[in-house]
Amino acid sequence: MSRFFLALTLAASSATAQAPATSKTYESVDAVLWTQTSAEYQASTRQVYVAARAALDRALATPSWVATLEGGSYIDPRPMVPAVILDLDETVLDNSAYRAQLAKAGKHFTLESWNAWVAEGRAGLVPGAREFLLYARMRGVWVHYVTNRDCKADDADPTRKNINALGVPGILHCRTDTSDKSPRRNSLVAQYRVLLLIGDDLNDFVTAATTPEARQKQMEQYGALFGDRWFILPNAMYGSWDRFYGDDLAKKLAALKP
Numbered sequence: 001m002s003r004f005f006l007a008l009t010l011a012a013s014s015a016t017a018q019a020p021a022t023s024k025t026y027e028s029v030d031a032v033l034w035t036q037t038s039a040e041y042q043a044s045t046r047q048v049y050v051a052a053r054a055a056l057d058r059a060l061a062t063p064s065w066v067a068t069l070e071g072g073s074y075i076d077p078r079p080m081v082p083a084v085i086l087d088l089d090e091t092v093l094d095n096s097a098y099r100a101q102l103a104k105a106g107k108h109f110t111l112e113s114w115n116a117w118v119a120e121g122r123a124g125l126v127p128g129a130r131e132f133l134l135y136a137r138m139r140g141v142w143v144h145y146v147t148n149r150d151c152k153a154d155d156a157d158p159t160r161k162n163i164n165a166l167g168v169p170g171i172l173h174c175r176t177d178t179s180d181k182s183p184r185r186n187s188l189v190a191q192y193r194v195l196l197l198i199g200d201d202l203n204d205f206v207t208a209a210t211t212p213e214a215r216q217k218q219m220e221q222y223g224a225l226f227g228d229r230w231f232i233l234p235n236a237m238y239g240s241w242d243r244f245y246g247d248d249l250a251k252k253l254a255a256l257k258p
């Protein structure tokens with residue numbers, strides 16, 4: 001290698017190490033491609049919702065059945081209205097088109113571009129979600145969305161309009177002064193018998209721990225609930241699991257276990 005090329009290589013690698021957030025990235029291409037084009041992604045989400053539907057039937061037939069950690073083990077003997085709590089993004093709403101825009105441009109997520117996408121109101125539906133949601137309503141089960149989107153409850157809100165246009169039922173519970181979903185689950189538990197939790201992120205079920213090791217412990221503690229009363233959709237594109245690494249490729253590579 002000539003001295004010139006060696007200098008270029010060193011400059012490029014040090015730029016990567018020092019300024020990953022501003023450099024172009026194509027790291028998410030495979031994840032977005034899998035979501036948008038693979039039969040396997042569709043099969044996975046449909047499988048989750050079919051299993052959730054069967055669990056809903058079991059839950060409705062079992063008066064003591066509750067899905068939330070919130071509310072403790074006390075079962076209110078009064079008959080309460082049954083409900084399910086779902087996350088929105090990559091659980092019911094498919095935002096892979098936004099992720100595809102980023103991937104094609106080699107860009108990272110920013111709140112600005114995300115808000116512009118939300119304002120367009122053209123997210124699609126995750127395969128299998130519609131059938132599940134309509135079945136739940138048909139069985140008299142209320143549908144609540146606990147989401148960290150910033151939105152208003154009125155019909156002019158782009159998220160509300162997006163959901164209405166997709167023809168699926170549900171009541172929105174948007175981001176409050178905290179992104180922690182537990183307080184919102186708590187207030188729903190006071191009014192409903194929550195039968196299932198459905199999401200794509202550990203935070204959709206329990207306030208997730210802040211290190212990969214502690215999250216692994218949470219899985220040891222709560223893992224048996226998944227597939228029983230908690231149902232998780234695959235999301236390889238993003239999630240709280242990737243926040244330990246930020247947009248730093250070097251950190252991501254260091255976390256791999258060859």
Ligand SMILES: [Mg+2]
Nearest residue numbers: 087089090200
């Ligand atoms: Mg989500």
